[in-house]
Amino acid sequence: xxxxxxxxxxxxxxxxxxxxxxxxxxxxxxxxxxxxxxxxxxxxxxxxxxxxxxxxxxxxxxxxxxxxxxxxxxxxxxxxxxxxxxxxxxxxxxxxxxxxxxxxxxxxxxxxxxxxxxxxxxxxxxxxxxxxxxxxxxxxxxxxxxxxxxxxxxxxxxxxxxxxxxxxxxxxxxxxxxxxxxxxxxxxxxxxxxxxxxxxxxxxxxxxxxxxxxxxxxxxxxxxxxxxxxxxxxxxxxxxxxxxxxxxxxxxxxxxxxxxxxxxxxxxxxxxxxxxxxxxxxxx
Numbered sequence: 004x005x006x007x008x009x010x011x012x013x014x015x016x017x018x019x020x021x022x023x024x025x026x027x028x029x030x031x032x033x034x035x036x037x038x039x040x041x042x043x044x045x046x047x048x049x050x051x052x053x054x055x056x057x058x059x060x061x062x063x064x065x066x067x068x069x070x071x072x073x074x075x076x077x078x079x080x081x082x083x084x085x086x087x088x089x090x091x092x093x094x095x096x097x098x099x100x101x102x103x104x105x106x107x108x109x110x111x112x113x114x115x116x117x118x119x120x121x122x123x124x125x126x127x128x129x130x131x132x133x134x135x136x137x138x139x140x141x142x143x144x145x146x147x148x149x150x151x152x153x154x155x156x157x158x159x160x161x162x163x164x165x166x167x168x169x170x171x172x173x174x175x176x177x178x179x180x181x182x183x184x185x186x187x188x189x190x191x192x193x194x195x196x197x198x199x200x201x202x203x204x205x206x207x208x209x210x211x212x213x214x215x216x217x218x219x220x221x222x223x224x225x226x227x228x229x230x231x232x233x234x235x236x237x238x239x240x241x242x243x244x245x246x247x248x249x250x251x252x253x254x255x256x257x258x259x260x261x262x263x264x265x266x267x268x269x270x271x272x273x274x275x276x277x278x279x280x281x282x283x284x285x286x287x
Contacts, residue, residue: 192218
């Protein structure tokens with residue numbers, strides 16, 4: 004029997020629907036073949052990412068002193084000055100080698116001078132105030148032969164700036180001590196005079212170099228050292244040593260710890276509350 008046009012159209016539509024349904028099933032099957040391993044792979048990546056985040060959040064160990072090369076003229080961790088012909092003269096020493104602990108500066112056993120040590124941070128406002136009030140007295144005592152002066156730069160105030168300015172400043176101190184120790188106190192003076200405000204980024208490296216040059220120090224070696232933060236590892240190790248030295252810790256408002264400036268005369272730390280002149284006389 005011959006089929007009519009309507010019936011033929013319905014048969015064609017049914018075949019087309021069947022074909023469409025078959026293709027849809029085949030596409031779903033193909034997608035499952037791709038998605039199953041893809042989801043498994045993504046799951047692995049999520050786990051790995053989680054591990055990496057955990058590792059990133061682990062506290063980083065501080066730079067070890069054994070890996071930090073030290074600057075010349077600071078084998079004790081500080082740069083020492085004595086009086087010579089009415090002037091301050093730096094005590095020259097070799098550099099602190101890797102795995103070598105700092106050695107205290109040795110003075111003659113019959114030495115009657117007051118041996119003054121200052122632990123300072125060039126970015127510290129209290130250090131600037133201390134220097135403004137007492138630097139003249141201390142340096143006069145040294146130049147006249149009444150005392151020696153040993154300056155220990157540290158970097159404890161990076162948290163007070165939006166960059167690691169404290170470390171960069173202490174690195175500059177080490178660079179100057181290494182290559183131009185006779186200019187150290189002059190550079191220290193201009194760094195205090197132009198000290199950056201806490202909470203800021205601190206002085207840029209270019210501005211630090213401008214101040215170094217303004218102190219009469221023009222040295223490509225010093226410039227390169229400052230730009231490259233060559234002694235940053237030493238600064239970190241030195242700061243860690245100093246800040247954990249119980250002999251340098253003072254109790255303030257019931258809290259014991261290290262802060263700058265810390266002044267030590269013949270092994271005794273100044274409590275920062277008594278008169279410094281009287282303290283110097285009593286411990287000299």
